[in-house]
Amino acid sequence: MGQKYYSNKRILEAGAEYMLQLGERSNGKSYADKLYLLYAAYHEKDMYTGEVLERFQFAYIRRWDLEIKGKDVEQYFADMVQNDSGAQPIRELTGGQYDSIRVYQRRIYFASTDPDTGDQIRGKEIGHCFAITQETHYKSLAFPKVGFAIFEEFITDSGYLEKEPARLFNLLSTILRRRSGRVFLVGNTISRACPYFGDWGLAGVLRQDKGTISIYTQETDQKNADGSPVVIRIAVEFCENSGNNTKMFFGQKSKMITSGDWESEAQPHLEHYLDEYERITDMIFEDSGLAYRAQLLLDPERRPLVYVYPLTQISEKERKTKRIISDQYSLNVNQTEGWVDNRYKYDKIFMTLLSQSKFAFSDNLTGTEFLLMLRNRHLI
Numbered sequence: 001m002g003q004k005y006y007s008n009k010r011i012l013e014a015g016a017e018y019m020l021q022l023g024e025r026s027n028g029k030s031y032a033d034k035l036y037l038l039y040a041a042y043h044e045k046d047m048y049t050g051e052v053l054e055r056f057q058f059a060y061i062r063r064w065d066l067e068i069k070g071k072d073v074e075q076y077f078a079d080m081v082q083n084d085s086g087a088q089p090i091r092e093l094t095g096g097q098y099d100s101i102r103v104y105q106r107r108i109y110f111a112s113t114d115p116d117t118g119d120q121i122r123g124k125e126i127g128h129c130f131a132i133t134q135e136t137h138y139k140s141l142a143f144p145k146v147g148f149a150i151f152e153e154f155i156t157d158s159g160y161l162e163k164e165p166a167r168l169f170n171l172l173s174t175i176l177r178r179r180s181g182r183v184f185l186v187g188n189t190i191s192r193a194c195p196y197f198g199d200w201g202l203a204g205v206l207r208q209d210k211g212t213i214s215i216y217t218q219e220t221d222q223k224n225a226d227g228s229p230v231v232i233r234i235a236v237e238f239c240e241n242s243g244n245n246t247k248m249f250f251g252q253k254s255k256m257i258t259s260g261d262w263e264s265e266a267q268p269h270l271e272h273y274l275d276e277y278e279r280i281t282d283m284i285f286e287d288s289g290l291a292y293r294a295q296l297l298l299d300p301e302r303r304p305l306v307y308v309y310p311l312t313q314i315s316e317k318e319r320k321t322k323r324i325i326s327d328q329y330s331l332n333v334n335q336t337e338g339w340v341d342n343r344y345k346y347d348k349i350f351m352t353l354l355s356q357s358k359f360a361f362s363d364n365l366t367g368t369e370f371l372l373m374l375r376n377r378h379l380i
Contacts, residue, residue, distance in 0.1 A: 005028050005031075005032075006023075006027050006028035006029050006031070006032050006239055006240075007032055008021070008029075008032040008033055008036055008184075009048055010213060010237070011213055011235050011237045012036070012048060012182075013048075014213060014215060014233070014235040015233065016182075016215065016233035016234055016235035017180065017181065017182060017183065017232050017233055017234070018182075018183050018185065018200075018232070018233070018234040018235070019182065019183065019184050019185065019234075019235045019237070020154075020185045020187065020196075020202075020205075020234065020235065020236040020237065021033075021184065021185070021186050021187070021237050021239060022155070022187050022188075022189055022205070022236065022237065022238050022239065023188070023189060023210075023237075023238065023239030023240075023241075024188065024189065024239070024241060025188045027239055027241070029186050029239060030152065030186055031079060031083070033150055033184045033186065034076075034077060034079075034080055034150075035047075035080070035089055035093075037058045037126075037127070037148055037150065038077075038080060038089070038090065038093060038110075038126070039093050040053055040056050040058070040148065041056050041057055041058060041110075041124070041126035041127065042093060042094050042098075042110065042124065042126070043093075044056040053147060054147070055144070055145050055146060055147025055148075055179065055181070056126075056145065056147060056148075057125070057126055057127050057128070057143070057145040057146045057147065057148070058108075058126070058127040058128075058146065058147075058148040058149060058150060059127065059128055059129075059130055059143070059146050059148070059149040059150070059172075059175050060073060060076075060108065060127055060128070060129050060130065060149075060150055060152075061130045061131075061132065061149055061150065061151040061152070061168075061171065062129075062130075062131055062132070062151075062152060062153070063131065063132050063133065063153070063156070063160075063161060063164075064131055064132075064133055065131040065133055065134055067131065068106065068129040068130065068131050070102075070103035070104065071103075073101075073103045073108065073129055074100075074101055074102065074103055076152075077090075077100075077101040080101065081099065081100050081101070090110065094110065097110075097112065097123070098110035098111060098112050098123055098124075099111070099112055099113055100112070100113065100120060102120050102122050103129065104122060106128060106129040106130075107125055107127070107128055107129075108125070108126050108127035108128065108129065109122040109123055109124065109125050109126060110122075110123040110124045110126055111123055127146075128143055128146065128175075130171060130175065132161060132164065132167050132168055132171055133161065135167055135170050135171040135174065136170075138171065138174045138175070139174050141174075142177075143175050143176075146175055146176065146181070147176075147179070147181050147182070148181060148182050148183070148184075149172065149175065149181060149182075149183040149184070150183070150184040150186065151168065151183065151184065151185045151186070152186050153186070153187065153188070154185040154186065154187045154194075154196060155187030155188060155189070155190055155191060155194050155196075156190070156191070157190050157191045157372055159375055159376055160194075160195055160376050164195055164196075165195055165196050165199040165200065166199075191368070191369060191372050192205075192206055192288070192290060192365075192369055193287060193288050193290060193369040193370075193372045193373045193376065194288050195287075195288050195327070195376070196288075197288050197289045198287065198288035198289040198290075198327060199288075200216070200218065200234060201216060201218065202214075202216055202234065202236060202289065203289045204216075204236075205236055205238075205289070206289060206290070208236065208238045209238065210238050210239070210240050210241065211238070211239070211240040212237070212238055213235055213236065213237045214235070214236045215233060215234070215235055215236075216233070216234040216235075216236070217231050217232065217233055217234070218231070218232045218234065219231050219232075220232060265364060265367070265368050266364055267361045267363075267364045267366075267367025267368065267371075268357075268359060268360050268361065268367070269360055269361060269362075269363075270307060270360045271299070271360075272299065272300060274307070276299075276300055277297040277298060277299055277300070277307070278297065278298040279295055279296070279297055280295075280296040280297065280298065280304075281295075281296050281346055282294060282295040282296065282322070283322065283323040283324070283325065283346060283347075283350070284311065284314060284318065284322050284323070284324045284325070285324075285325050285326075285370070285373065286314065286324065286325075286326045286327065287326070287327045287373045287376075287377075288327065288373070290310070290369060290373070291310065291311040291312075291313070291314055292308050292309065292310055292311060292366065292370050292373075293308070293309055293310075293311050294306050294307070294308045294350065295307045295308075295309075296346060296349060296350070296353075303358075304349070304353060304358065305353060305358040305359065305360060306350060306353050306354070306358065306359050306360070307359075307360050307361070307362075308359065308360070308361050308362065308366060308367070308370050309361070309362035309363075309366060310362065310366050323344060323346065323347075351379070354374070354379070354380060
């Protein structure tokens with residue numbers, strides 16, 4: 001299969017305010033979005049429709065302040081200066097007026113190279129850099145020309161910020177104020193344990209086929225001029241494989257990097273058949289639209305361990321009777337929001353076995369996501 005280059009035309013045509021792009025690494029998601037944003041910023045028009053844009057600048061968003069240093073942001077746009085095939089997108093879309101990107105005081109500019117000195121001369125201002133961790137620092141600032149945003153690597157396996165989706169909303173409300181805008185969220189398929197999926201009601205993401213776009217709607221408490229509620233649209237695209245032919249990956253991990261399948265690490269499994277173990281009790285974890293049952297077992301030698309497998313749903317009876325550790329608030333006395341509670345006997349046993357690595361999982365993906373969920377809650 002030859003190389004396929006991703007186009008964001010379909011997801012833009014969906015007309016959603018939030019556009020989540022999921023898929024394998026290096027399949028062109030970011031490249032297509034950068035090209036679209038730079039075109040809009042220079043021509044002040046939509047690249048596909050030709051619509052004149054009143055707000056044509058963009059916000060470049062990352063999780064941490066360290067990720068928006070000037071040199072790092074300039075490097076992010078390096079493939080817009082010259083890509084692997086030798087093309088120079090910035091020079092081409094600006095008719096030769098500019099050839100690079102420069103960042104100064106968290107502002108992003110087109111730039112041109114002085115032919116005599118080689119110095120980079122800042123030109124048109126096209127965007128701004130933001131870190132979610134600094135969201136409160138921007139509240140007194142105004143960004144009237146910003147109509148787009150791009151949040152890179154919104155899916156991570158190194159831990160999310162506390163209440164991150166809410167903090168992203170706070171940041172966007174500061175940037176856009178009462179205006180509408182369009183936000184790209186770009187993510188590699190490294191973990192389904194992502195708080196955005198649960199918080200935004202995107203349960204179908206976990207079963208979505210490659211090459212498809214799903215649309216979700218969320219009704220807000222704001223009102224339109226006619227009194228109807230404002231409805232936010234979220235488009236989720238699970239991008240097709242690109243046919244990436246890099247030769248630098250090998251082993252089990254390489255299949256996930258180049259296929260776009262959700263990534264997983266090798267995890268411990270049961271050494272015996274499940275019916276050879278004695279079940280003592282079980283508890284349920286739910287997070288980001290995922291649910292798991294953790295069973296406390298005794299192996300044939302009477303040694304304790306915890307066995308974890310995924311649940312497709314939690315029944316109403318279980319919600320009333322089972323010990324549930326959840327990212328959702330509940331009045332159920334057996335259900336705790338967001339943490340393990342040492343007042344519960346089996347929570348203590350669970351954490352002890354966890355510290356001793358006495359765990360087994362039904363499959364590698366379950367183990368990878370379950371452990372990431374615990375890390376996100378700072379339990380390990």
